[in-house]
Amino acid sequence: MRTRLVSILGLGPINSEAPHYETTVYRRDEVPSQPTPLVQTALAELYGAASTVIIASAKVRERWLDTGLFAQHFSGPCTVIDVPDGGGTEDRWELFRAFQRALSLDPIAAAGEDAPPQEILFDVTHGFRLQPMLGLAALDFTLAEWRRADLSPEQCPNVRVLYGAFEAKDAQGHAPIWDLSEVITAGAWNRAIDALLRYGRADDLEFLATTTSAAAIKEAQSRGIKGSALSSYSALKGLGKAARTFADDLALNRTPAILNNSAKGLLAQLQSESIAAWKQRLPVITQALDALVATVAPLQAEKMFSPEGMRAIRALAALQFRTQRFAALASTLGEALTTLYCAARGLPWGPEPEHREFQNERGFRDDITNTDSQLARTPDRIEDNLHRDLLTLISSLKQTRNDVAHAGYRSSASKAQDLRRLLNDYLNQFSAISDRVLTAQQPAPFLNFTNHPVSTWSDAQRDAALALALGNPADLPQGMPHVDPKCDGKAINEMAQELADAAKKQGVRGAAVQGEHSLSFALTAALHAHGVRVFVATSERLVEEEERHGAKVAVHHFNFQQWRELLPYHAPKNSDAD
Numbered sequence: 395m396r397t398r399l400v401s402i403l404g405l406g407p408i409n410s411e412a413p414h415y416e417t418t419v420y421r422r423d424e425v426p427s428q429p430t431p432l433v434q435t436a437l438a439e440l441y442g443a444a445s446t447v448i449i450a451s452a453k454v455r456e457r458w459l460d461t462g463l464f465a466q467h468f469s470g471p472c473t474v475i476d477v478p479d480g481g482g483t484e485d486r487w488e489l490f491r492a493f494q495r496a497l498s499l500d501p502i503a504a505a506g507e508d509a510p511p512q513e514i515l516f517d518v519t520h521g522f523r524l525q526p527m528l529g530l531a532a533l534d535f536t537l538a539e540w541r542r543a544d545l546s547p548e549q550c551p552n553v554r555v556l557y558g559a560f561e562a563k564d565a566q567g568h569a570p571i572w573d574l575s576e577v578i579t580a581g582a583w584n585r586a587i588d589a590l591l592r593y594g595r596a597d598d599l600e601f602l603a604t605t606t607s608a609a610a611i612k613e614a615q616s617r618g619i620k621g622s623a624l625s626s627y628s629a630l631k632g633l634g635k636a637a638r639t640f641a642d643d644l645a646l647n648r649t650p651a652i653l654n655n656s657a658k659g660l661l662a663q664l665q666s667e668s669i670a671a672w673k674q675r676l677p678v679i680t681q682a683l684d685a686l687v688a689t690v691a692p693l694q695a696e697k698m699f700s701p702e703g704m705r706a707i708r709a710l711a712a713l714q715f716r717t718q719r720f721a722a723l724a725s726t727l728g729e730a731l732t733t734l735y736c737a738a739r740g741l742p743w744g745p746e747p748e749h750r751e752f753q754n755e756r757g758f759r760d761d762i763t764n765t766d767s768q769l770a771r772t773p774d775r776i777e778d779n780l781h782r783d784l785l786t787l788i789s790s791l792k793q794t795r796n797d798v799a800h801a802g803y804r805s806s807a808s809k810a811q812d813l814r815r816l817l818n819d820y821l822n823q824f825s826a827i828s829d830r831v832l833t834a835q836q837p838a839p840f841l842n843f844t845n846h847p848v849s850t851w852s853d854a855q856r857d858a859a860l861a862l863a864l865g866n867p868a869d870l871p872q873g874m875p876h877v878d879p880k881c882d883g884k885a886i887n888e889m890a891q892e893l894a895d896a897a898k899k900q901g902v903r904g905a906a907v908q909g910e911h912s913l914s915f916a917l918t919a920a921l922h923a924h925g926v927r928v929f930v931a932t933s934e935r936l937v938e939e940e941e942r943h944g945a946k947v948a949v950h951h952f953n954f955q956q957w958r959e960l961l962p963y964h965a966p967k968n969s970d971a972d
Contacts, residue, residue: 395442396444396511396512397443397444397445397512397513397514397515398443398446398447398502398505398507398511398513398514398515398551399434399437399445399446399447399515399517400446400447400493400496400497400514400515401433401434401437401447401516402450402518402519402525402526402529403434403449403454403458403464403520404454404519404521404522405451405453405457405522406457406458413431413463413466413467414457414463415431415432415433415520417429417430418436418558418560418568419566420433420436420437420440420558420568420571421440421564421568421571425440427439427440431467432464432467432468433520433558434446434448434468434517435468436571437517437558437571438468438470441515441554441556443470443515444471444507445471445472445502445506445507446468446470446471446472446473447472447475447502448464448472448473449475449493449496449521449525450474450475450476450477451478451479452476452478453479455474455476470506471504471505473504473505475492477489477525479522480522480524480525480528486524486528489524489525489528490531490532491532493529493533493536494532494535497514497533497536499511499549499551511551512552513551513554514553514554516530516553516554516556517556517557518530518555518557519558530555530577530578533553533578534581534582537578537582541597547608552609553578555574555577556571558571558572559571579606579676580678580679582598582602583602583676583679584678584679584682586598586599586602587679587682587683587685587686588682590637591682591689592717594641594644594645594713596637596640596642599634599638600634600635600637601634603630603631603632603633603634603635604630604634606630607629607631607634608631611628629666629668629672630669630672632663632668633660633663633664636656636660636662637660637663639655639656639659640652640656640657640659643655644713644714644722647714647719647722649698649729650746650748653694653695653703653706653707653710654695654696654698657690657691657693657694658694660690661687661690664686664687664690665687669683689713692705692709693706693710693713695707697746699743699744699745700743701832701836703743704734704828704831707726707730708730708824708825708828710726711723711727711730711824712821715818715821720817721799723817723821724794724795724798724799724817725795727795727821727824728788728791728795730828731784731787731791732763732788733759734784734827734828734831735762735763735781735784735788736759736762736763738780738781738784738834738835739762741759744759763788766781767785780830780834783830784831787820787824790820791820794808794813794816794817794820798813837865837866838865838900838901838902839866839868839900839902840864840865840867840904840905840906841870841902841906842867842868842869842905842906843870843874843905843907843908843909843917844874844906844908845874846908847873851954852954855931855954858954858956858957862904862929862957864903864927865902865903865904875893877889877909877913883912886912886913886916887916887920889916890913890916890917890920893917893920894917894920894921894923895920895924897926898924898926903926904926904927905927905928905929906928906930906957907921907928907930907960908930908931922962927959929959930958931954931956931957931958932954932955933954934952934955936952
């Protein structure tokens with residue numbers, strides 16, 4: 395491998411005698427170097443650097459280079475870039491550009507290179523404090539330039555940031571070489587994830603995943619790992635591929651593919667054990683990855699045309715606005731509103747795109763929407779507020795959608811900022827009206843008017859409630875109201891009527907009523923008046939004796955038996971009273 399070492403040559407302790415730095419044995423993992431006062435010599439030996447670029451200030455040149463001291467302790471191809479101390483703004487920019495030259499992919503003939511480096515070792519062990527800081531900033535800047543130049547993974551060298559930890563010597567007096575590359579890597583990954591979250595682009599994420607996987611596989615192969623054992627080192631490549639598929643579907647607005655495939659595939663990669671293990675090496679990007687999971691998770695639905703699918707499409711529309719895919723957003727809202735309108739009218743959600751009748755069914759629904767939109771121009775023709783609001787929004791959005799689709803060629807084309815504002819308004823209106831449609835379509839619950847939450851019911855009790863086919867058991871949002879023992883009968887009747895009226899608005903057809911006797915009696919009558927069937931849970935009481943603290947105690951167990959319906963009471967006719 396063609397490896398270039400880029401290093402800052404420090405001045406060394408001012409009052410020390412030549413060679414100024416203490417002779418030290420450095421080690422890479424468990425492999426020691428030869429004793430040397432120069433960390434550059436140890437790094438070139440331990441990492442096999444074929445060329446070296448030294449960054450040196452005027453004082454460093456005078457102390458190390460002009461005296462020939464550096465050459466006494468370092469051999470091999472080397473070139474020196476002279477830099478200012480960095481005392482002024484222009485000096486600091488010159489120093490920054492010097493690091494850029496040292497990191498350039500152009501072969502440096504003076505260092506013995508005849509081809510671009512395949513690996514760059516960036517040493518930040520020595521140098522005036524400003525120099526390592528500017529060097530790392532220049533490195534980060536250079537990495538971004540490589541990406542902007544659209545270089546392939548093969549063209550980009552592997553970059554390592556190294557530090558000779560003289561102060562962390564072990565018992566043998568060996569100073570470890572710390573690999574700080576993850577600091578730079580974490581920033582690159584954070585920006586790549588951010589690009590997908592904010593702009594819907596996976597280029598950088600795919601690039602990083604591919605290059606990191608390739609480097610991991612090479613390193614594993616150098617340790618003798620072969621065949622199927624290498625598969626665990628390519629996990630990041632799978633993440634990059636999944637991100638690319640998702641981003642392409644997002645860019646080209648492939649809604650069925652996102653909901654049924656690519657969102658699910660990306661989420662599976664993000665939540666895999668391999669990625670969890672890799673994430674431990676870069677814990678600082680956990681928050682960014684969690685944000686990506688939170689973005690992708692709501693975009694899944696087994697069926698597009700279902701309440702679940704509509705919620706996923708709503709999340710997709712929000713993502714399209716955030717990633718500024720406004721043309722796609724206009725199309726997504728238009729299609730979704732047509733679906734919502736037909737669902738609100740009571741039509742089935744419709745077949746999925748892969749169904750052979752899908753195209754005809756979709757055309758049929760468009761015809762319904764267009765016909766009803768014309769009727770809606772006369773407000774009194776459509777009495778239902780939800781239908782009217784849907785049609786008004788559909789008609790208004792259609793004009794904006796056409797404006798976007800015609801790319802500004804119309805004489806009355808809107809300004810970009812106005813379209814952006816309109817689409818944001820439509821997105822908010824769509825979210826609100828989809829809630830109304832989905833709430834109206836939500837099946838009525840089997841309401842629990844008791845002080846025993848559904849979560850405490852036995853499996854048998856819940857299963858028996860479901861078997862009544864009157865809805866899923868559900869508690870009151872605020873629980874059963876407290877019955878003040880000082881309340882009179884009128885207050886109890888008013889409380890019961892209020893509860894029953896609320897149940898009617900939800901379309902409740904069945905309820906469990908048990909608890910305080912007067913409220914249960916009044917509530918049962920009020921529910922019956924609304925046509926709601928009322929049930930009580932019956933149970934068998936079992937008594938067992940247990941010994942506690944030397945005394946026998948009776949323990950009561952209640953085993954659910956059935957739901958008994960409370961039928962409206964009709965007094966038998968009294969023939970003697972006639």
